[in-house]
Amino acid sequence: MHIDLKEVTPHGLHISRKVNLTLPPSIEEVEIINPCFVELNVTPIGIKYRITGSIELKLMLQCSRCLESYPFDLSSDFDLLYVPIEQMPSEVELEMKDKDANIAYYSENKIELSELLQEQILLALPMKPICSQECKGLCPSCGTNLNVSSCNCKAVSIDPRLEKLKQIKELLNQQK
Ligand SMILES: [Zn+2]
Ligand SMILES: [Zn+2]
Numbered sequence: 001m002h003i004d005l006k007e008v009t010p011h012g013l014h015i016s017r018k019v020n021l022t023l024p025p026s027i028e029e030v031e032i033i034n035p036c037f038v039e040l041n042v043t044p045i046g047i048k049y050r051i052t053g054s055i056e057l058k059l060m061l062q063c064s065r066c067l068e069s070y071p072f073d074l075s076s077d078f079d080l081l082y083v084p085i086e087q088m089p090s091e092v093e094l095e096m097k098d099k100d101a102n103i104a105y106y107s108e109n110k111i112e113l114s115e116l117l118q119e120q121i122l123l124a125l126p127m128k129p130i131c132s133q134e135c136k137g138l139c140p141s142c143g144t145n146l147n148v149s150s151c152n153c154k155a156v157s158i159d160p161r162l163e164k165l166k167q168i169k170e171l172l173n174q175q176k
Contacts, residue, residue, distance in 0.1 A: 003042060003111040005049065013042040021057070021117055029062035030125065033071075038117065049082040049106070055117055061129040065137035066145050076124035080116070082106045 001019065018035035040053025056075040063070055085107040104116070136146035144151040 001112075001114045003113055005042075005106065005109045005111065008042050008044055008049065010044060012044065015040050015042070015053075019113075019117070021114060021121070023118060023121065027122070031060040031069075032121075033058040033060065036117070038113075042111075045081075047084055049111065050080070051082060051111070051116070052077075052079045054078070055120055057121070059121075059125075061126070063131035063135060064128045065130055065135045066147055067138065068131060068145070068147075070129075070131040072126075072129070074121065074124055076120050078116075078120050080104050082111055 003013070003015070007013065016039045017037075019038050020034040021032055021036050023030055023032060034057075036055055036057035038053065038055050040051055043050045043052075054075060054077045056073075059072045059074055060069045061072045062068070080102050082104050083106070085105040088105050104111075138144065139146055139151050139153050141153040142151050144153075
C-alpha cells in the first residue's frame with residue numbers, strides 16, 4: 001500500500017479510507033482489530049511532500065498489571081515532511097544536529113503508507129498499558145489475578161508482632 005507521488009497534483013491529494021494493517025511480529029502483545037480509518041492530505045512543496053492526517057483504530061492490548069487483554073481505542077494525528085532519500089543526511093550529519101522525528105524519506109516517487117501508519121501506531125501506544133485505573137494486578141506471591149479472585153497470601157505475610165502493635169495503637173486512639 002503506497003501513495004504514488006506522480007498522482008499528486010499541485011493542489012495536493014486527499015485520502016480518506018479504511019485500511020487493513022498489521023504490526024511487526026516483534027510486537028506480540030498488541031493486536032490490531034481491522035479495519036483502521038485513515039484520513040490524510042498530501043501537499044507538494046517543491047520536491048518535498050507534507051503529509052498531515054489522522055488514524056483511528058481499535059486494538060487489543062495486554063494489561064501490564066494483570067496481563068489480561070483489553071480493548072483500546074487509539075487515535076493519532078501526524079504531520080510529516082517527506083524528503084527525497086537522496087537528500088538524507090549522512091550519519092555523521094545526523095549526529096551533529098538533533099534528529100527531527102517529523103522528517104521521513106521517500107524513494108522511487110512513492111511513499112509507503114503502511115510503514116507510515118505502522119510507525120504512527122507504535123508511537124501512540126501507551127508505555128504502560130493498564131486495563132483500568134482500578135486494576136489490582138496479580139498477587140506477587142501466587143500469581144492470582146486479584147481482579148477475579150482473592151488469595152490468602154496477604155493474611156499470611158502480616159507479621160504477628162506488627163499486628164499486636166496495630167491493636168495497641170488502635171486502643172490508644174480510642175482513649176484519646
Ligand atoms: Zn489489568
Ligand atoms: Zn497470592
